[in-house]
Amino acid sequence: MTLDEIDRRILRALQRDGRMSNADLSEVVHLSPSACHRRVQRLEKDGLIDSYVALLDPRKLGVPTIVFVEITLQGQADDLLDAFEKSVARIPDVLECHLMAGTADYLLKIVAEDTEDFARIHRQHLSRLPGVAQMQSSFALRTVCKTTALPL
Amino acid sequence: MTLDEIDRRILRALQRDGRMSNADLSEVVHLSPSACHRRVQRLEKDGLIDSYVALLDPRKLGVPTIVFVEITLQGQADDLLDAFEKSVARIPDVLECHLMAGTADYLLKIVAEDTEDFARIHRQHLSRLPGVAQMQSSFALRTVCKTTALPL
């Protein structure tokens, strides 16, 4: 499962445009369509390519507000973490949740329509999460840069 | 530019699978292929669909480590922020950078191979960012959930 330069070029191209046709992709990486197609299939099968998705514009969809929420739990028992994580995974407004080293236990990334909508999310979901000792929300004023493309 | 239930179904489907064929999509949303295709084109043209991308597996690509870095600048002058943001945007390991309200000025999301690689990123890039007063790095131990799909 080792990647050569052509594999990396394929991945870079597909990270930019996941709907690029195999014909175009094969030109970019200087390969015949069939050889290129075989490589893409291998990258998908090996799981290097996890999925293809459409990225939507949060502004135009009416959820331009990003809030990061740091949460500290009351303890570190496994069943406490499990219960918390299962509840978090069910909140549609939560895009990411990371278990953290250091001060806070969890860091959540949440999208909302505005501050009022975040208040709703807080009331309906966050305040009902089990085992929470402390919670601190930080609003993003502006997103300087954002990419889904991993460095290759 | 108002979305009806069919538009939302299209967006939900494409957020899950951006390479879904128009034929399949039209079945899911109960529309003829051409009618469905016209709607997708409108959603692309209006910018609700920003782009299509391939999502790669960070583990299999050798960058399983996520670090969040909070940065405070020495001041709030526009040219200070501009210089900082331009420098940040050039670091390939930075996936996200947000200007924040509250304590820290910026929050960066960074991927690395391991802690040693993060030390390299810190030395090569972060420590050379202009105007930085304070910097605090927090490592993610595990990603509980992660999605690019916005709630609809």
Add this chain to the structure above:
DNA sequence: GTTGAAAGTGTTCCCTC
């Protein structure tokens, strides 16, 4: 929103290196 026909694409086969 629907139908239908033309152009383009993904996919598989077999052959070559």
Add this chain to the structure above:
DNA sequence: GAGGGAACACTTTCAAC
């Protein structure tokens, strides 16, 4: 082992309705 070319089926695309 991996790449190239050609054939087929399927899709996208864009008329006209």
